[in-house]
Amino acid sequence: MxxxxxxxxxxxxxxxxxxxxxxxxxxxxxxxxxxxxxxxxxxxxxxxxxxxxxxxxxxxxxxxxxxxxxxxxLFFASNSCPLSIQAFLDADWAGCPDDKRSTRGYAIFLGQNFIAWSSKT
Known part of the structure; x- marks a missing residue:
């Protein structure tokens, strides 16, 4: 669409x-x-x-x-390096000095491939 x-x-x-x-x-x-x-x-x-x-x-x-x-x-060959999922998360609790809003986000990797992320305030 x-x-x-x-x-x-x-x-x-x-x-x-x-x-x-x-x-x-x-x-x-x-x-x-x-x-x-x-x-x-x-x-x-x-x-x-x-x-x-x-x-x-x-x-x-x-x-x-x-x-x-x-x-x-996506094609993942069986003889390639082993796949692992890694997730990273970070948050800045009440980090904004004006309104005390938090910022948080994450990133997810499958092997060395970046597959998902999010960031919110």
Missing amino acids: AANSKLFKVSGTSLKDPTEYRSVVGALQYVTTRSDIAFVVNRVCRLLHTPTIDHWAAVRHILRYLKGTIDHG
């Missing part, structure tokens, strides 16, 4: 039977371990209450994308 595309809560004609939409979106939540679709699946999940034809078109677009990228993934 393009970053500038918009899915509005009320856009287009409502689906007569939203059961299939809800079922497919629920199944897509299990695939959100793929970071390339996590954002867009979250967007269509927000529209479960009153799905429209436009929302269903977005879900079908996600399914076509998944079909076209089914062979994408």
Whole structure:
């Protein structure tokens, strides 16, 4: 999904039977371990209450994308160096002198590969 595309809560004609939409979106939540679709699946999940034809078109677009990228993934050879997960966490409790807000963050490595991070204030 393009970053500038918009899915509005009320856009287009409502689906007569939203059961299939809800079922497919629920199944897509299990695939959100793929970071390339996590954002867009979250967007269509927000529209479960009153799905429209436009929302269903977005879900079908996600399914076509998944079909076209089914062979994408990471390959880990068995003879390579042993994989280990390392996580680093740091926090600055009430470090801001103005409002006493804390800053915290983490980084996760799989072997030597940086795979996840977060930073919040």
